[in-house]
Amino acid sequence: MSEKVTVLVAGSWGTALAFVLAENGHRTVLWTRSEQQAAEINEQHTNHKYLPGVRLPDHLKATSDMQEALQDASAVVIVSPSAHMREIVRKAAPYISTETLVVHATKGFEKDTLMRMSQVIADELPHYNAEKICVLSGPSHAEEVSNRCPTTVVVASQDVQAAERAQDLFINSYFRVYTNPDLLGVEIGGALKNIIALGAGMSDGLGFGDNAKAALLTRGLAEITRLGIAMEANPLTFAGLSGIGDLVVTCTSKHSRNWRAGYEIARGKSAEAVLQEMGMVVEGIQTTKAAYQLSQEYGVSMPITSELHAVLFLGKSPKTAVEDLMGRGKTHEIEEIARASTIKWMK
Ligand SMILES: NC(=O)c1ccc[n+]([C@@H]2O[C@H](COP(=O)([O-])OP(=O)(O)OC[C@H]3O[C@@H](n4cnc5c(N)ncnc54)[C@H](O)[C@@H]3O)[C@@H](O)[C@H]2O)c1
Numbered sequence: 001m002s003e004k005v006t007v008l009v010a011g012s013w014g015t016a017l018a019f020v021l022a023e024n025g026h027r028t029v030l031w032t033r034s035e036q037q038a039a040e041i042n043e044q045h046t047n048h049k050y051l052p053g054v055r056l057p058d059h060l061k062a063t064s065d066m067q068e069a070l071q072d073a074s075a076v077v078i079v080s081p082s083a084h085m086r087e088i089v090r091k092a093a094p095y096i097s098t099e100t101l102v103v104h105a106t107k108g109f110e111k112d113t114l115m116r117m118s119q120v121i122a123d124e125l126p127h128y129n130a131e132k133i134c135v136l137s138g139p140s141h142a143e144e145v146s147n148r149c150p151t152t153v154v155v156a157s158q159d160v161q162a163a164e165r166a167q168d169l170f171i172n173s174y175f176r177v178y179t180n181p182d183l184l185g186v187e188i189g190g191a192l193k194n195i196i197a198l199g200a201g202m203s204d205g206l207g208f209g210d211n212a213k214a215a216l217l218t219r220g221l222a223e224i225t226r227l228g229i230a231m232e233a234n235p236l237t238f239a240g241l242s243g244i245g246d247l248v249v250t251c252t253s254k255h256s257r258n259w260r261a262g263y264e265i266a267r268g269k270s271a272e273a274v275l276q277e278m279g280m281v282v283e284g285i286q287t288t289k290a291a292y293q294l295s296q297e298y299g300v301s302m303p304i305t306s307e308l309h310a311v312l313f314l315g316k317s318p319k320t321a322v323e324d325l326m327g328r329g330k331t332h333e334i335e336e337i338a339r340a341s342t343i344k345w346m347k
Pocket residue numbers: 009010011012013014033050079080081082084087088105106107108140141142143279280281283
């Protein structure tokens with residue numbers, strides 16, 4: 001065994017990433033708030049609710065004791081829902097040293113502050129060098145990773161060495177990991193693709209076809225890129241795994257919870273009912289609100305996000321939203337993106 005790596009928490013994605021780490025030979029510990037779930041992982045080597053049908057490696061251990069989980073860990077991988085990131089990092093903070101590698105794999109913004117997850121982590125770890133925080137993102141459904149289906153992801157950090165350390169921890173024959181210094185762009189792409197996936201689900205729920213889905217993906221990418229540029233991300237990041245890659249998988253996969261939520265909403269269910277039935281996190285709903293607020297703050301046009309915001313929070317019907325999107329004034333396809341050549345990443 002090489003080093004001890006701790007994963008917080010034991011949802012679908014945390015368990016799948018712990019599966020990869022354990023298969024790579026690391027002493028891997030999963031922290032969960034539920035003692036019952038920890039016992040199931042330790043004794044039956046399953047996490048039935050979040051990763052049904054998967055047998056977990058015998059040496060993957062679970063605990064509900066945060067101190068025990070993090071004691072002597074050289075790396076911590078935080079995979080909480082965005083809504084609980086702050087509370088979980090606060091609980092873990094006393095046991096994370098300045099030497100611990102900190103990676104998160106969460107896709108969303110904090111609800112009230114609109115902070116990105118790395119910013120929330122930095123806020124709760126004032127003793128830690130924020131430049132070393134990494135994000136792992138990209139087209140990666142937990143169900144496929146834990147079945148060893150070939151998957152590619154990206155680890156981004158302002159600190160190249162930290163990103164390469166994380167790359168070394170995770171990379172194996174079915175889980176290929178790239179690096180990117182653009183933490184901001186990777187976090188934005190990973191969060192905002194969920195909005196477009198909700199839209200893709202709604203489009204399918206309304207009975208539209210492949211043309212509509214391709215339009216959503218392409219124009220969705222355009223508005224994600226526009227906001228990213230305004231926030232000073234590298235536009236090229238959105239052509240990568242955390243941008244177009246994750247958009248494709250989330251808008252087209254049968255595994256996507258965001259796609260499924262959009263589909264059910266278009267078929268007449270309320271967002272609350274869909275969330276309750278699913279019992280798993282659907283980040284795109286709150287992210288739509290956050291992205292809508294960011295688009296106002298940065299003065300960026302995000303018509304798809306804006307219409308989805310109206311559907312989810314203002315009671316607009318999905319059908320009217322589509323009519324309004326299609327009936328907008330005439331516009332140019334790439335004008336705003338072309339202006340990106342003036343930003344720092346292109347120099
Ligand atoms: N599922 C995937 O395939 C996948 C892939 C890539 C990224 N992600 C991202 O990973 C993040 C987590 O998603 P997931 O799919 O693992 O969610 P999930 O719904 O499968 O699991 C969420 C977990 O969080 C735990 N939890 C909820 N509130 C908590 C609290 N207050 N304290 C401690 N634990 C708490 C739950 O018990 C559960 O174990 C999301 O941002 C998601 O977008 C998911």
